[in-house]
Amino acid sequence: xxxxxxxxxxxxxxxxxxxxxxxxxxxxxxxxxxxxxxxxxxxxxxxxxxxxxxxxxxxxxxxxxxxxxxxxxxxxxxxxxxxxxxxxxxxxxxxxxxxxxxxxxxxxxxxxxxxxxxxxxxxxxxxxxxxxxxxxxxxxxxxxxxxxxxxxxxxxxxxxxxxxxxxxxxxxxxxxxxxxxxxxxxxxxxxxxxxxxxxxxxxxxxxxxxxxxxxxxxxxxxxxxxxxxxxxxxxxxxxxxxxxxxxxxxxxxxxxxxxxxxxxxxxxxxxxxxxxxxxxxxxxxxxxxxxxxxxxxxxxxxxx
Amino acid sequence: xxxxxxxxxxxxxxxxxxxxxxxxxxxxxxxxxxxxxxxxxxxxxxxxxxxxxxxxxxxxxxxxxxxxxxxxxxxxxxxxxxxxxxxxxxxxxxxxxxxxxxxxxxxxxxxxxxxxxxxxxxxxxxxxxxxxxxxxxxxxxxxxxxxxxxxxx
Numbered sequence: 049x050x051x052x053x054x055x056x057x058x059x060x061x062x063x064x065x066x067x068x069x070x071x072x073x074x075x076x077x078x079x080x081x082x083x084x085x086x087x088x089x090x091x092x093x094x095x096x097x098x099x100x101x102x103x104x105x106x107x108x109x110x111x112x113x114x115x116x117x118x119x120x121x122x123x124x125x126x127x128x129x130x131x132x133x134x135x136x137x138x139x140x141x142x143x144x145x146x147x148x149x150x151x152x153x154x155x156x157x158x159x160x161x162x163x164x165x166x167x168x169x170x171x172x173x174x175x176x177x178x179x180x181x182x183x184x185x186x187x188x189x190x191x192x193x194x195x196x197x198x199x200x201x202x203x204x205x206x207x208x209x210x211x212x213x214x215x216x217x218x219x220x221x222x223x224x225x226x227x228x229x230x231x232x233x234x235x236x237x238x239x240x241x242x243x244x245x246x247x248x249x250x251x252x253x254x255x256x257x258x259x260x261x262x263x264x265x266x267x268x269x270x271x272x273x274x275x276x277x278x279x280x281x282x283x284x285x286x287x288x289x290x291x292x293x294x295x296x297x298x299x300x301x302x303x304x305x306x307x308x309x310x311x312x313x314x315x316x317x318x319x320x321x322x323x324x325x326x327x328x329x330x331x332x333x334x335x336x337x338x339x340x341x342x343x344x345x346x347x348x349x350x351x352x
Numbered sequence: 353x354x355x356x357x358x359x360x361x362x363x364x365x366x367x368x369x370x371x372x373x374x375x376x377x378x379x380x381x382x383x384x385x386x387x388x389x390x391x392x393x394x395x396x397x398x399x400x401x402x403x404x405x406x407x408x409x410x411x412x413x414x415x416x417x418x419x420x421x422x423x424x425x426x427x428x429x430x431x432x433x434x435x436x437x438x439x440x441x442x443x444x445x446x447x448x449x450x451x452x453x454x455x456x457x458x459x460x461x462x463x464x465x466x467x468x469x470x471x472x473x474x475x476x477x478x479x480x481x482x483x484x485x486x487x488x489x490x491x492x493x494x495x496x497x498x499x500x501x502x503x504x505x
Contacts, residue, residue, distance in 0.1 A: 252466045284394050286465055286474065319394040320401075 087113050087164060089122055091134060092175040096182040104182075106173070107131065113164045119172060120148050120159035123186075135185030143303055146239025150186045151175040156241040156301045177244035193240050196256040199282055200264040205275035226271040233266035233311050235304045242298035242308050254287035258298035261289055262311030268318065280319065289315055388478055396458060403455040410448045417441070436499035449492040457485040 089111050094104040109126040120138055127134045138148040141160045148159040153173055164172060180188035242258040243249055249257045256264075264283050267273050283289045289312060298308040388396055417435075418426045425431060435441045461481040465474060 248466070252469060254469045284392050286388075286393055287469065288393060290393050290397050291462070291466060320398055 085113060086110050087122070087169075088171045089126055090171060090173040091123070091126070091185065092173075093134075093185050094176075094182050095135075095184050097184060107134075115163075115165050117164050118160055119150075119152055119157075119162045119164060119167075119174065122164060122172065123159060123174065135183070135187045137187045144237060146237035149177050149239045149241050149244070151177060151244070156244045158239060158241070158303045161303050177240055179244045179246065179249045180240065188240075190240060192253070193243050193257065193259070194238075196260040197238065197263060200256065200260045200267075201275075201279050201282070202260075202263045202267060204267065204270060204273045205278075206272060207274065220272045222271055229271075230266045230269040232306055233262050233269075233308075236263060236266075236306050236308075237304055239303065241301045241303060242306075245297040245301045247295050247297065248291050248293055252287055252291055255291050256283060256288065258292075258308035258312060261292070261315060262306065262308035264289075265311040265315040265318075268315065283315070284319060289319065292316075388482075400455060400458045403451045403458075407448065407451040407455055410444055410451060413444060414448060433499060436496060437501060439500070442496050442500050446493060446496055449496070450489055453485050453488050453492075457481045457488075 087110075089109045090106045091109065092104060093107050095102045109130050111122045111125045113122060118141075120136075120141060123134065123136050124138075127136065136148065136159075138160065139145040140147070143158050143161040146158070149156060150159055151157075151174070152159065152162055153167055153169060156177055159174070174186055176182055176186050176188045180190065180193065183189050236259060238259060240259070242262075246255075246258055248255045261283060264279055268276050268279060292309075292312050294309060294313070296309045299306075299310070302308065391399075420426075421431070436445070458481070461477055464477045464481075467473075
């Protein structure tokens with residue numbers, strides 16, 4: 049009985065949906081500026097965690113699309129109205145979180161940042177990111193990727209910065225020129241697209257990958273960081289930075305315009321001694337002696 | 353469909369701890385040739401690039417020397433032995449031998465290390481490559497010395 053009810057509900061939903069489609073088609077005829085039609089969505093399906101012997105296959109869905117529909121919109125449409133079991137990971141829908149990375153028509157891209165109209169095909173194939181273990185459908189396991197990221201110590205290390213006394217708080221001085229050395233690499237959102245596009249990662253799982261290596265350069269080039277030797281030791285191994293073939297596919301797929309291949313080459317030239325990347329650590333300013341700073345502090349206390 | 357990876361607990365799925373442990377193990381096992389001893393990878397690659405560029409020059413000189421007479425004549429037995437008798441030419445051949453052996457075998461090592469990433473494999477590759485490199489250089493040097501006229505016996 050319950051099953052019957054469920055079927056009936058599904059029928060109602062599909063009827064509503066077809067009505068909506070009809071309405072939207074009518075509106076399309078009325079207004080040519082809104083170009084709505086439907087596209088075929090092929091989604092890779094697997095449930096590797098619950099069933100390790102699961103055979104991967106593709107499911108096909110017909111989804112309505114407009115001029116501004118993204119692949120993520122289409123996937124969520126298919127998930128909402130056709131198959132709620134589709135596994136997708138997403139969050140911000142604005143290319144900031146890097147959660148919805150997947151292989152779309154053979155190229156690693158962010159689903160929320162890829163408009164269907166830009167793909168120029170009637171069939172959109174969505175697969176999980178290559179070089180990542182499957183969890184379910186389009187969801188992949190990032191633990192190895194993040195482990196490599198952590199291994200390059202992606203944080204500023206400076207022993208001079210340990211100032212226990214609050215009154216002696218100080219700030220780093222960094223010129224715009226010093227900032228420019230690493231700024232583009234700090235735009236990385238850790239979406240894993242470069243890692244999935246890397247041919248070296250495909251064969252060598254110990255290779256840190258373009259993301260971790262470019263982040264190593266980002267902190268090496270930062271004038272506030274003083275612990276370059278430990279970071280270089282991590283990447284200067286037989287499976288480290290030297291295994292990069294310079295295919296450049298990492299830079300091609302980056303949705304944020306970061307050039308990891310450039311970071312790797314700069315890091316290599318640093319290791320070879322071609323560029324010493326002369327870093328000047330800004331002198332810490334003792335603000336306890338600064339009269340204006342003291343006045344500010346007193347004002348703050350009074351306000352409290 | 354391309355290459356497939358499944359979420360299975362094996363040596364391919366590494367956590368940050370296992371990566372650190374691997375690196376620590378690598379440090380401890382340096383004497384066992386898990387990494388080339390006494391040399392960092394950047395130093396090895398520096399040698400690789402220098403030997404590559406050096407080999408380019410010496411091989412170019414070697415080829416140009418073939419052109420001082422008709423090519424088929426230059427490969428006649430007596431002409432070849434005469435080349436070896438010339439001490440400068442013998443030194444040139446020796447440098448070609450050393451540069452190409454170092455550059456070539458390190459290149460082979462790099463390719464082989466990418467095929468598999470187990471400790472045993474890495475150790476075996478490093479040892480075999482060093483032994484083969486030394487063996488080839490020793491055998492080639494012996495040939496040059498004999499042809500130069502010095503008898504080893």
